Amino acid sequence: MRNLLGVFFFIFLSPFLVKSLSPSLNDDVLGLIVFKADIQDPDGKLSSWNEEDYSPCNDWVGVKCNPRSNRVSDLVLDGFGLSGKLGRGLLQLKFLRKLSLAKNNLTGSISLSFAQLSDLRVLDLSKNSFSGSIPTDFFSQCGSLRSISLAKNKFSGAIPESLGSCSTLAAVNFSGNQFWGFLPLGLWSLSGLRSLDFSDNMLEGEIPEGIGSLNNLRAISLRNNQLTGKVPDGMGNCLLLRSIDLSQNLLSGGLPSTMQKLSLCNNLVLRKNGFGGEVPDWIGGLRSLETLDLSENNFSGRVPDSFGKLQSLKTLNVSKNALTGSLPEAMSNCANLLAFDVSHNSLTGNIPSWVFKLGLQQVLLSGNGLSGSIDDAFALSLENSRNKLLILDVSQNKLSGEIPSAVGDFGSLQLLNMSRNSFFSSIPAKVGQMKSLSILDLSENRLNGSIPSEIGLLKSLDEMRLEKNSLGGNIPISIGNCASLISLSLAHNEITGPIPASLAKLTLLQIADFSFNKLKGAIPKQLANLVNLQSFNISHNELEGELPAGAFFNTINPSSVSGNPSLCGAVVNRSCPxxxxxxxxxxxxxxxxxxxxxxxxxxxxxxxxxxxxxxxxxxxxxxxxxxxxxxxLNLRVRAATSRPAVALNFSGGDDFSHSPSTDGDSGKLVMFSGEPDFSTATHALLNKDCELGRGGFGAVYRTMLGDGRSVAIKKLTVSSLVKSQEDFEREVKKLGKVRHDNLVALEGYYWTPSLQLLIYEFVSGGNLYKHLHEGSDGSHLSWHDRFNIILGAAKGLSHLHKMNIIHYNLKSSNILIDGFGEPKVADYGLARLLPMLDRYVLSSKIQSALGYMAPEFACKTVKITEKCDVYGFGILILEVVTGKRPVEYMEDDVVVLSDMVRGALEDGKVEECVDNRMQGKFPADEAIPVMKLGLICTSQVPSNRPDMAEVVNILELIRCP
Structure with missing residues (x-):
């Protein structure tokens, strides 16, 4: 096989030989086999590709041929799990019309000249990990290319001006990269362009007036860039436009009146810019509009009556502006409206009845000055429309009166937020009919009476907030039936009686706040079984007796139990009788x-x-x-390492093996990636001056091989390792097969009975711990660097778990940074070299990972799984974002990082935990979700932690929602 591949490469490197080949030798077979040789196929998806086949057109997966010429026309390998870099084999597919390699993990830059494929119509490399800049002349000869997608990669630099040379282009998608600079001027000469997507990059400057020349343009998305200036008048000349997304930029001014000519426009999204002035009345003339989003701008004035003409409208969002006046009655004509969001403006007047007549699914009116009773609007609504409503938020207004019992008729409601108004009377019992309700927030009103027992019928309820009212009576026992409840707040009321023991059935409960009430009696001991509990505030009540004995209650914050004179125990510093x-x-x-x-x-x-x-x-x-x-154990290790270091003399040539000897001077060297010349590496590899560091499994040294390549060599501590050469080699060879851009590659090993070495690739940038905690103030990591480190480490760890390898020793000192700033996870799977996974021996090996170790290490009855790595990764997330160590030892206190962040989250101050060395230069909408993800990963219960594949997906969604 190796000789055959050698022949293939020789043929491709010798064009004269290619011309002399017999026509019966299929170039497509050769090209595809060489392409396959350059990439990794861990799932074996390309196993049907056989170099002995005469043609790939019969049963080769992902290959489609032209039935007339019998040559490959389409190569579609989307989602095959492929990795590696693109080789020149693809250039042999001379009749290729479609190349789609989307949703893989391919890396490297785009250096191939696809101009050689003159028939290529479609090129899709989206959702990979390609990086680097696009060569300036890449598009200078783009042949018949009609569609190109480089979306969701890591490309950077400027978009080449040569893109304007592709006169046949109809679709361009470069979204989700790191392109910067200005929009290429040549782009506006592509008269056949139908779809343009440059969203989620770092482009700047103004939108050129030349956009008006794109007469065939149907969709344009420039979302989430740094574009400035006004929307050009020429936008109105693109008469075929159906979708416009200019959201999340720095655009300003008013909207050009020429846009009223876009009668075919379905979606107009201008969210999160600096547009100002009154909302144009002509928008009502865009009768095809289905989505209109003007939120988070500086629009003022009234909501135009002309909006009532938008009878195709399904989503209207004008939230977070400065709109005034009342809601126009004309909007009752918007019969297809499903989502209506006018929150956080300065609207006044009553809630009109049409809001509940239209059969809306989402109604968000919060943060305005709406007044009056909501009961009138409910009474005039149609009974058969109520079941469609999913979200109702009227919080932060001036509404008053009773909460109507008719609210229970909204049987499909998932979120009900009526907080921060002036509602009075009791909570209607019919609230128990909303069986789909997930969030109930009636806080900060003037509600009185008891909490109805029917609340226990809400089996889907995740969050219930009733704080800051005047509720009395007892906490209903039925609340224990709300099996999905995660957060419960009844603080600042007049509730009496005991805390019901039925709360112990709420196994998902994380946050409970009963503070500032009149609760009496002892705290039920059964609450100690709430394993997910993170916060339990019972301060300022009349409770008595001792706190329950349990993991959470043993470390509860004293402020959470203060103000109860009859409570006793160590937490309140009062001894019990x-x-x-x-x-x-x-x-x-x-x-x-x-x-x-x-x-x-x-x-x-x-x-x-x-x-x-x-x-x-x-x-x-x-x-x-x-x-x-x-x-x-340490004395044994020191005794073993105090012996003279062995000078290893590697001879060149093939991998070799000597019979095991006891003198330690001869042994077996195996290299996994080639057979380099070691003839010049005759010096002592374990020179003290070349030591890079030490860990639980041994010391690491840097040395130079005979071919000039640097490697890192780990000298394993013999104590507690496997003694059998066969066992050692079996486990090391498994680790040698692991290959991923975010994992330090194991290049080989050396074995004697008294000395074992692991040979790794050398990573030049040092470890993450030093970058975070030992660098000077001027060398701190930016948010972009930190996010990439977190995401890269997650991808590496996810790949390990796919190969059924547990790291066991994840920490910041085992995350190395290469010369390009990319993270590489090191020291993975070394626990495989222990004769058995004894928890005591293992914990002694990785005792330096204090703060990263999952709690199940301390429990013999709980199985150690990949979820241990997830816990350690959660701690790593918090360490990277906050810049603090997992455990900080102060003069008179010990600060545990995860507890500190969790407490800040409960107090609404989590943003203050972000490393202040970034000086506020971080996106809060990314940093806060990332920290929340870290807390989820550090759940005390392994089954509540996500797996690493899910973590990668969540991180990618945070970066590109």
């Missing part, structure tokens, strides 16, 4: 001296040891034994 056990009755007729001694001893004692004291003594004993054991 001692309850002595019944006296021990011994046989009075016994003559056993031991019995007499015990009797006398108990007679003299005034206080017996409590169970907690006995547990503390046992724990102290266990710690002492552990310290002694670790000390003994």
């Amino acid at each position: 001692t309850v002595l056990p019944k006296p021990i009755v011994l046989n009075p007729n016994s003559t056993d001296a031991t019995t007499d001694t015990i009797t006398q001893s108990f007679g003299r004692s005034k206080k017996l040891l409590s169970i907690s004291a006995i547990i503390a003594i046992c724990a102290a004993a266990a710690i002492i034994i552990g310290v002694i054991a670790i000390t003994v």
Whole structure:
């Protein structure tokens, strides 16, 4: 096979030979086989590609041929899980019309000259990891190219002006990259262009007036760039435009009146810019509009009555502007309207009845000055329309009156937010009919009466907020039936009675706030079983007795239990009344001296040891034994490493193997990637001056191979490692097969019974720990760098888990940064070299990973799985975003990073946790979700943590929603 591939490469490098080949030798077979040789196919999707076949047109997966010429016309390998770089084999497919390699993990820059493929019509390289800039002359000879997509890669630099040479282009999609600079002027000469998407880049400057020459343009998206200036008048000349998305830029001024000519426009999205002035009345003439989004701008004045003419409109969003006046009655004609968002303006007047007559699915009116009763609008609405409503948010207005019982008729409602108004009376019992309700927020009103027991019927409820009202009575026992409840807030009310034990059934509960009420009685011990609990505030009540004994309650914040004079225990610094056990009755007729001694001893004692004291003594004993054991292991390691370092003399040629010997001077060297010349590497590889660092599994040194290539060599600590050469080689060869751009590659190994070395690629940029914690103030990482490090490390870890390899030792010092700023996960899978995964031995090996280790390491009954790595990765996320170590030792305190961030999140101050060395130069809409993801990954329960593939998807969604 190797010789055959050599022949293929020789043929491609010798065009004279290619011309002399027999026509029966199919160039398409050769090209595809060479293409396959240059990439990795971990899922075996290309197994049907056989170099012995005469033609690829029969059963080669992803290949389609022209039935007349029997030559390859289409190559579509979307989502095949391929990685590696594009080789020159593709250039042999001379009759290729469509090349689609989307949704893979291909890397490198685009250096191939696709101009050689003169018949190419469609090129789709989207959703890969290509990087670098596009050569300036890349499009100078683009032949018959009609569609090109480079979306969602890592391309950077300017968009080449040569793009304007592709006169046949109809669709261009460069979205989701890091292109910067101005829009290429030559682009506006492409009269056949129908679709243009440059969204989610870093483009700047103004939109050229030349856009008006694109007479065939149907869709344009320049979303999420840094474009400035006004929308050019020429936009109105693109009469065929159906979709316009200019959102999330720095555009300003008013909208040009020429846009009223765009009668075919379905979607007009101008969100999050600096547009100002009154909303143009002519928008009502765009009768084809289905989506109109003018939110987060500086529009003022009234909502135009002309909006009532938009009878095709499905989504209207004018939120976060400065609109005034009342909602126009003319909008009752918008019969197809589904989503209506006018929140956070300065609208006044009553809520018109048409809001509930139209059968809307989403109604968001929050943050205005609307007043009056909502009951009138409900009463005039059509009964058969109520079941369509999914979201109703009327919070932060001046609404008053009762909460109408008719609210229960909205059986499909998922979110109901009526907070921060002046509603009074009790919560209607019919609220229990909203079986789909996920969020209920009635906080900050003047509600009174008891919480209805029907609340227990809301099985889908995730969040319930009733704080800052005047509610009384008891907490209903039925609340324990709300099985999906995650957050519950009843703070600042007049609620009395006990905390019901039924709360213990809420196994998903994370946040509970009962502070500032009149609760009485003891706290149910069953609440200790709430394993997901993160915050439990019962301060300023009349509770009594001792807190439940459990993992959360043992570390509860003292401020969460303050203001309860009758509570006792260590947390409130108040001892509980001692309850002595019944006296021990011994046989009075016994003559056993031991019995007499015990009797006398108990007679003299005034206080017996409590169970907690006995547990503390046992724990102290266990710690002492552990310290002694670790000390003994360290002494053994030092004794082993104190022996003279062996000078390894690698000879050139093939991989070789010597019989195992006990002298340690000869052994077996195996290289996984080629057979480099080691003849000049005769110096001692384990020179102290070349040491890069030390870890739980040994020291790492840098050395130069005979071919001039630097490698990192880890000298493994012999203690506790497998003694069998066969076992050692089997496990190391598994690790040698792991290949990923975000993993440090294992190049080979060296074995003797007394010395084992692992040979890794050398990564020049140092480790993440040093970048975060040991660099000077001027060398800190930007947010872009940090996000890429988090995402890259996640991808590397996800790849390990796909290959059933657990890292076990994830921490910032095991994340290396290469010369391009890309992260590479190191030291993965070394626990495989232990004879068995004994938790004590393993924890002694990775004791430097304090703060990263999942809690199940301490529990013998819980299986160690990939979720341990997810926990460590969650800590790593928080470390990268905050710039703080996982555990910080202060003068009189120990700060655990995850607890600190979780507390800040509960207090609404999580943004303050971001590393202040970035000086506020970070997007909060990315940093805060990333920190929340880190907290989710550090859940105490392994099953509640996402897997790494899900983490990668979430991070990519955060970057490109």
